[in-house]
Amino acid sequence: xxxFCFETSFKVDQEHRVKTWxxxxxxxxxxxxxxxxxxxxxxxxxxxxxKKFLNHDTYTDILTFPYGTSAGIHADICISIPRVKxxxxxYGVDEQEELRRVMVHGVLHLLGYNDHSKEDKQAMRQLExxxxxxxxxxx
Numbered sequence: 001x002x003x004f005c006f007e008t009s010f011k012v013d014q015e016h017r018v019k020t021w022x023x024x025x026x027x028x029x030x031x032x033x034x035x036x037x038x039x040x041x042x043x044x045x046x047x048x049x050x051k052k053f054l055n056h057d058t059y060t061d062i063l064t065f066p067y068g069t070s071a072g073i074h075a076d077i078c079i080s081i082p083r084v085k086x087x088x089x090x091y092g093v094d095e096q097e098e099l100r101r102v103m104v105h106g107v108l109h110l111l112g113y114n115d116h117s118k119e120d121k122q123a124m125r126q127l128e129x130x131x132x133x134x135x136x137x138x139x
Contacts, residue, residue: 002033007041010081013096018103021135025104026073028134029111034072036110038079038103046080061087064106077106097132104131 002019004012012018026033049063050056061083068074079102088098108127109115115124 001035003035003037005037005039007039007045008081010040012040012099018100018135021100022103022107024134025107025131026111031111032072034068034070034074036073036107037076038106039076040079040081043080043082046078046083049078059083062102062106064109066110073107073110075106075110077103077110079103079106100135101128101132104128107131 002022004015022036023033043059046061046063047057047059050058050060053063053065059080061080063078064075065078066073066075079099084099084102085095087102088095091098093101105124105128108124108131113120113124113127115121
């Protein structure tokens, strides 16, 4: 089950379609979703969480919190809407497309993909692009 929790007025376009797409991404990678909660919030909340849990005093667009030891994904993913909007402008993409990129980025982390090294970052970016293409395929 995928849930969306909005702490801002921002909304996800085509919610059902986005949830179906994320489930397909996870299934394609050989896993399932037990419970995945996306929390869409402001910068201040993510900064607070970043300081508290990672000891990082920086803004970020996403933080992923996995729970449990089940075979499927059980996690919360917190996303900063102001960071998404800023990144969309910076990269010249639609805000909803940037949001989907960040959402799938979190899922990829939960599936075991990392972005610590330069090579990992390139591989992660390619995976994001591949998964985003899946969203745009007619369902």
